[in-house]
Amino acid sequence: MVGDLPHSLTFVLGGARSGKSRHAEKLVSAFPAPWTYIATAEAFDDEMRERIEHHRARRDSGWLTLEAPLDLADALARVADGQPVLVDCLTLWLTNVMLAELDVEAETRRLAETISRPRGPWFVVSNEVGLGIVPDNALARRFRDAAGRLNQMVAARADHVLFMVAGLPMTIK
Numbered sequence: 692m693v694g695d696l697p698h699s700l701t702f703v704l705g706g707a708r709s710g711k712s713r714h715a716e717k718l719v720s721a722f723p724a725p726w727t728y729i730a731t732a733e734a735f736d737d738e739m740r741e742r743i744e745h746h747r748a749r750r751d752s753g754w755l756t757l758e759a760p761l762d763l764a765d766a767l768a769r770v771a772d773g774q775p776v777l778v779d780c781l782t783l784w785l786t787n788v789m790l791a792e793l794d795v796e797a798e799t800r801r802l803a804e805t806i807s808r809p810r811g812p813w814f815v816v817s818n819e820v821g822l823g824i825v826p827d828n829a830l831a832r833r834f835r836d837a838a839g840r841l842n843q844m845v846a847a848r849a850d851h852v853l854f855m856v857a858g859l860p861m862t863i864k
């Protein structure tokens with residue numbers, strides 16, 4: 692069963708609007724509350740503020756929220772042992788790291804080391820960005836490549852990997 696180990700990592704991957712966040716919330720909420728939601732999004736515009744508010748509105752009082760747009764590894768380290776955790780999402784975190792001009796490889800390695808040792812049932816959401824056309828600019832190609840490498844690292848370390856398609860989870864690992 693997904694997330695059945697007391698210290699496990701479940702990776703929920705999918706395209707935009709595939710249902711990955713909602714499904715991950717459902718998986719986490721199968722554990723006793725409180726649950727920790729680690730949010731990586733930053734509200735740079737009205738549309739993103741609406742998206743963030745939509746996600747917040749779905750969560751009830753059993754959720755504790757940590758905002759970690761850049762230092763995701765430290766946020767995970769602050770979570771209590773045994774605490775169910777949802778990280779949403781890695782591609783927004785990667786965007787923030789790239790925009791802050793941090794060392795993407797170093798930050799990715801640091802995150803990979805942290806998630807290799809989950810201290811509870813941890814669920815991590817990310818976008819699969821490599822199924823479309825090759826982007827027409829260097830920054831977008833760099834992001835796609837970095838996201839692909841990050842997703843591969845997380846999937847290799849995960850106990851379970853789910854791929855969301857049209858709201859339906861497919862078990863990959």
